[in-house]
Amino acid sequence: GNSVTQMEGPVTLSEEAFLTINCTYTATGYPSLFWYVQYPGEGLQLLLKATKADDKGSNKGFEATYRKETTSFHLEKGSVQVSDSAVYFCALSPRGYSTLTFGKGTMLLVSP
């Protein structure tokens, strides 16, 4: 079956620190991969996505590269801000399917 595994949180960082949130997946074929973010009091929103191997998704300073050989899609940011504090969800959508399979989410807390 399809599944997504994310690192446990919360991840606590100081402002301007480097961020990595690990995500690995299991899927049949070659799925599309996504990172969604949920800011406090708001709904989930798409942060970035990649649809094929070696693609790099990027947005708001965040990046993730689709690594087929390691079945991973780790989220990175070079310098986090307090406003990045949120819950981050890794997700996949298998080819030919219309649904998203999510990980459990990783809470990020950034302090000034």
Next chain:
Amino acid sequence: GAGVSQSPSNKVTEKGKDVELRCDPISGHTALYWYRQRLGQGLEFLIYFQGNSAPDKSGLPSDRFSAERTGESVSTLTIQRTQQEDSAVYLCASSFGQAMNTEAFFGQGTRLTVV
């Protein structure tokens, strides 16, 4: 409205009662999804609509759960004879096309508490 709207935002119900949760998707979005998030867990897929049809109901946890969509717009998720394990945040999302090809927009969810 501009986004996906869900109502009510919070619902407390007694065990054994029926509840209805409503989702108003973004206008023109053909695909609509229901997810459940229990405390400490990831998002659990429940059901997917394309138009008014539900080609994938595989995530509905029991026959107490049902959903419908009318006019390719509003959807209602009904839980009959609620149990305490039904307590969760129920999230609705909509998208213009298939999830793999386009962005899914989520509502803020309905927090259901069964006491």
